[in-house]
Amino acid sequence: MRSIWPALLLLCCTGAAAQSITNSLRIVAPDGESTVAYDANAAGQVAAVLEDELGRQHGVLFEKGRLTELSLQGGYSDAKAINQDGVVVGSAQTPGRQWRAYLYDKAHGMRQLGTLGGASSFGMALNRAGQAVGFADTAQGDYHAFKYIKGEPMQDLGTLGGKISYASGINNLGQVVGTSAMHDGYRHAFLYDDTRGMIDLGTLGGLSSSAAAINDAGVIVGASQTRDGRWHAFIHQDGKMTDLGAVIGPGASFATDINNAGHVVGTVLRGDERQSFVWRDGRLTVHRGGKGLHLTHSINDSEVVVGATFDRKLDAATMPSKARALVVSGGYELLTLIFSVVLTAAAAVGIVFYIRREKPLPRPA
Numbered sequence: 001m002r003s004i005w006p007a008l009l010l011l012c013c014t015g016a017a018a019q020s021i022t023n024s025l026r027i028v029a030p031d032g033e034s035t036v037a038y039d040a041n042a043a044g045q046v047a048a049v050l051e052d053e054l055g056r057q058h059g060v061l062f063e064k065g066r067l068t069e070l071s072l073q074g075g076y077s078d079a080k081a082i083n084q085d086g087v088v089v090g091s092a093q094t095p096g097r098q099w100r101a102y103l104y105d106k107a108h109g110m111r112q113l114g115t116l117g118g119a120s121s122f123g124m125a126l127n128r129a130g131q132a133v134g135f136a137d138t139a140q141g142d143y144h145a146f147k148y149i150k151g152e153p154m155q156d157l158g159t160l161g162g163k164i165s166y167a168s169g170i171n172n173l174g175q176v177v178g179t180s181a182m183h184d185g186y187r188h189a190f191l192y193d194d195t196r197g198m199i200d201l202g203t204l205g206g207l208s209s210s211a212a213a214i215n216d217a218g219v220i221v222g223a224s225q226t227r228d229g230r231w232h233a234f235i236h237q238d239g240k241m242t243d244l245g246a247v248i249g250p251g252a253s254f255a256t257d258i259n260n261a262g263h264v265v266g267t268v269l270r271g272d273e274r275q276s277f278v279w280r281d282g283r284l285t286v287h288r289g290g291k292g293l294h295l296t297h298s299i300n301d302s303e304v305v306v307g308a309t310f311d312r313k314l315d316a317a318t319m320p321s322k323a324r325a326l327v328v329s330g331g332y333e334l335l336t337l338i339f340s341v342v343l344t345a346a347a348a349v350g351i352v353f354y355i356r357r358e359k360p361l362p363r364p365a
Contacts, residue, residue: 021323022293022309025316027062034314037062037306039081039298046306047079047088048316059090061104062316070104072112077102081125081298089123089132101134101148113148116156121146125169125213133167133176145178145192157192160200165190169213169220169257177211177220189222189236201236204243209234213257213298221255221264233266235279247284248277255279257298263321265299278305278321285325293319 025046027035033050040046046062059070059079063086071077075093082088088104094112101113101123115121118137126132132148138156145157145167159165162181169177176192182200189201189211203209206225214220220236223245232245233255244264245253251270258264264279268286276292278285278299287293294310303321308314 021287021291022317022319024309025062025318026065027060027067027316030067033058034308035316036295036308036314037297037316037318038079040300040304040306040318041082041084041086042300042302043084043086045082045086046316047082047090049078051314059088059092061086061088070102070110072100072102072110079104080123083126083128083130085128085130087126087130089126089134091122091134101132101136101146103130103132103148114154116144116146116154121154124167127170127172127174129172129174131170131174133170133178135164135166135178145176145180145190147174147176147192158198160188160190160198162187165198167192168211171214171216171218173216173218175214175218177214177222179210189220189224191220191236202241204232204234204241204245206230209241211236212255215258215260215262217260217262219258219262221258221266223254223266233264233277235264244279247279248286251275253277256296259299259301259303261301261303263299263303265296265305265321267296276305276307276319278323280321285323287319287323287325291325292323293317 029035029050033052035050037046037048048060048062049057051057056076057078059077061068070079072092073095077092079088079090086105091099092102093099099120101121103111116136117139121136122134123132124134135143136146138144142163145165147155160180161183165180167176167178178190179187180190181187186207189209191199191201204224205227209224211220211222222234223231224234226232231252232243233253235242235244248268251268253268255264255266266277268275268277273289274294275289276287276296293307295307298306299321305319305321309317
């Protein structure tokens, strides 16, 4: 009977270790580079980058096992987002080594979006209509948030009083969110719409904040400093900023995206460990390092969380938003596993004793 315990323990622990909540996209990089996914649409098209050991990137469109390089004559580039029509937004280096925001689709190829009078621009997000946002050099050499609509000049969204601003998200109503410098030099999250202009979203009591994304209901997510200087993820709705980091617990937290169901994803930094989180229907799930995504960039309306895992190098991957945590802080699930093993073993012992009592084994002659 003593052999039952180690056998059952090995079986249970092996089964737990074999579980996985992430799905590798199996992007095969030509030169063995790391791969990172930034966004994916319902058709399975993925905006991603190939990254070498020095951090140099090449943006790609990944579709049905095929890679399409998104660059301007072979220069470095990235790919930040993709909409349901397969239009990609990102930034690419020109032959003159300047960076330009671009839109790409199969029908038109790479289209540079220009600048705000300066040398460079960077594309960050787009919506269903193909309206794009990002930031670009002005003639004075300062970065300003921009909004691009096909057939119109790039629109300078201005600032909250400082010199620089960055746009990072746009919804299907054309509302834009991002980060802007204030008169005092500190940076605050902003909401921009064509009626009210740029609106300061404030902070969680600290000096700085940054907005990452907005859904069609106007719910905004990002991160803010608290009164004690810690960075916490936030949800901003109906004029109120809510501290999601207080629910997440210890560590710095950053919300990176929200979908139209109101589900939020992001990253938690606890010491040297990077974790991913999902806030879904009022419930929080935190995936510890090695169990969820190492980089968490976006969530689409198909409930797919997009980013990358890490095991010696980054690997583009996805994760269902409803995935349960395999391990949670405090060792709860480890204790649960051990308790399950004990119960299973005890049940096995009980069954054996029952069989022996009901049907005694024959004595040897």
